Amino acid sequence: MDRFESLSAFVAVADQRGFAAAARALSMSPPAVTRAVAALERHLGVTLFHRSTRAVSLTDEGATFLDRARRILAELREAEQIMMGGRSVPRGQLYVTAPVMFGRLHVLPVINALLASHDGLTARMMLLDRNVRIIEEGIDVAVRIGALADSSLRVMTIGAVRQTIVASPAYLAEHGSPATPANLAVHRCVVASDVRGGGAWSFGARGESIVDVVPRLTVNSIDAAIAAAETGVGLANVLSYQVAERIARGRLIEILADHAPPPMPVSLLYDPGRAAMPAVRAFIEAMRSQAGQGAWG
Numbered sequence: 001m002d003r004f005e006s007l008s009a010f011v012a013v014a015d016q017r018g019f020a021a022a023a024r025a026l027s028m029s030p031p032a033v034t035r036a037v038a039a040l041e042r043h044l045g046v047t048l049f050h051r052s053t054r055a056v057s058l059t060d061e062g063a064t065f066l067d068r069a070r071r072i073l074a075e076l077r078e079a080e081q082i083m084m085g086g087r088s089v090p091r092g093q094l095y096v097t098a099p100v101m102f103g104r105l106h107v108l109p110v111i112n113a114l115l116a117s118h119d120g121l122t123a124r125m126m127l128l129d130r131n132v133r134i135i136e137e138g139i140d141v142a143v144r145i146g147a148l149a150d151s152s153l154r155v156m157t158i159g160a161v162r163q164t165i166v167a168s169p170a171y172l173a174e175h176g177s178p179a180t181p182a183n184l185a186v187h188r189c190v191v192a193s194d195v196r197g198g199g200a201w202s203f204g205a206r207g208e209s210i211v212d213v214v215p216r217l218t219v220n221s222i223d224a225a226i227a228a229a230e231t232g233v234g235l236a237n238v239l240s241y242q243v244a245e246r247i248a249r250g251r252l253i254e255i256l257a258d259h260a261p262p263p264m265p266v267s268l269l270y271d272p273g274r275a276a277m278p279a280v281r282a283f284i285e286a287m288r289s290q291a292g293q294g295a296w297g
Helices: 003-016 019-026 030-044 060-085 100-117 169-175 181-186 222-230 240-248 278-292
Strands: 049-051 056-058 092-098 121-127 141-145 154-161 163-167 189-192 200-203 209-212 215-219 235-239 253-255 264-270
Touching (some): 003 060, 100 278, 141 278, 154 278, 181 209, 264 278
Parallel strands (some): 092 121
Antiparallel strands (some): 163 235, 163 253
16 A cells, blocks of 8 residues: 555545545546545544445544544655755645635745746645644645734745725716715725624724624625626725735726725744755745735835
8 A cells, every 4th residue: 555645635635525526626637646645544443434325524533533544645745855956946735825815815826936936846736715724734824814823834024915995986986085984984895705704893093993884795705796896886894915906907996095004914934844845945935026016006
């Protein structure tokens, strides 16, 4: 039994919640994934998954083993990168997580450039608007926006983004621009649910003033909120990097800038033990360089 292949198959099935999906993620055949997991179960003497025709779920033993399997694979990958690339050439796989829109706009281009420069490097991105467990998931670097809780992980702040209230020129021409946050009560607002407080908008030097807006439209993604604001539905509360291009082109106008709360830091979060890995070093330096170019609005 190939232990590395079996562990990889087990983690992929748990992540993808199915053998066929895991096979696609690993570029393996479904029977090969099934055999690898079955071999691991025989070796361990436990059942790792509940299997049915409709779903696959972890057993208690499988859930307990999953975190350990992730750590083993992460350590193996780290050792491979160091041995394959020495301490100078990025090789192996780089695993990064970031917020969805920030990742698409500002992390993906960095990774694309690294891949173009280093033939021996591959990358995996997890774009989620929630925090994930870095060590347990085997992630090399997490890009985070906002204040961070204390932890044993290393934090490098590389920039900041601002809250930005925006509206289309057509909306402001018809309804006027609010002079103060209190004026939002009589304006139409677009709210992205479950994103940065939803309808509770913060203002003031310390973010101490909270205005509860009544939404004209509620959507479940920031992309949809921005699109609605651009078509004149109402005002939207977003982050500067999300609308920098639209503001530059005059498709959206920033308002209430003098009342904005303090900027939020953009940070890189990673295990100190991985800081020496060439791929991690290259990614961190590339992100710092991008931040220095003022690319985030």
